[in-house]
Amino acid sequence: MARSNTGKGGDTGERLIDSMRELLWERGYTATSPAAVQQRAGAGQGSMYHHFRNKAGLALAAERRMGEDLREEVEQRFAAAATTHQRIEAYLAPDAHVTRGCRLGRLIQDEEVAGSEELREPIVETYAWIQERIRQVLDEGVARGELRADVDTESLAVSILAIRQGAYALARLARSEEPFRQAGRGIAQLLALAAPEGAPGS
Template sequence: MYGMDTRERLIQSTRELLWERGYVGTSPKAIQERAGAGQGSMYHHFRGKPDLARAAIERSATELRDRAQAAFTGPGTALEQVAAYLRRERDALKGCPVGRLTQDPDVMKDPELREPIERTFAWLTDRLTALLTRARDDGDLAAGLDPEATAAALVAVVQGGYVLARATGSAAGYAQAVEGALALLTRQGED
């Protein structure tokens, strides 16, 4: 981390601390200590803890969208791209860095902190909806399938898969949730 400039170290440290401690447990002092930066440096780059937290959340959200987009634009049919997204390598035991923030009441009650989370899940649902619509139109899914509802269900499967993995201490819970969802989708194409 010390190869990064001070601003980047502050953002990365805040991301880690939000993950480990939540918003309330992430003090400016803890951020500065982890980043190896002084108070003056922090306030030179950010107006305060909320501004820095927003930058950290935005960074996590951007990375999530970038990883998803790579799967969504990969080779194969629309249904294969959805499967690639669901099956892409993740640290299931660690959980989703964006989804986990929805469990933090201090983040969710602040519209500025909540906005990148809402925007990311809306983007993800929209992208999945478009792919599922294309898969349905290509005949890979049942004609009666509701792409928007199915996209929301797939986002829930991913987030729920993280919860199962963490609850059981095994990535198998995540994999089982994903494979179950894909089996349901595949059966939809057989109707």
């Protein structure tokens, strides 16, 4: 909705959303001041409060957009891989700025976000979608004969989601992509064992 209002993306409201999105990723919610967003967007104080009710209102718009982006990215990763095992590996592969954390997921660690129904909702919804999408991929894998039929795909989907989120934390802690890659390799080797008898996992 927000993105379809105007043909061009250069108006102030859009620039504010983009700036907020960048800063939410770089610093989180609490550490991002309205002044910093305004400065990055090249807008004045009053301008921001004309377009949005307050800091939370602007952050909410930014979160919604981040949620859309995240879903698209997940979908692309799945689409670019052939087998189920490759799809899960693709999902768990690091992105460009892994040590900075997950754009959307990191926000739930912020006290103000976690305590706000409004700011929490887009995150909950997006991760529910991703979890369900992973489960679909796993179910497809079972149907294709790439995974054993007795796999509990629901809990496995949660594990895979948790690994990616945890891998972000470890990478941030280590200031390195390496733990992220290791976490992916660790689960990949187990997943290979979940191929039906005789069929090699990858």
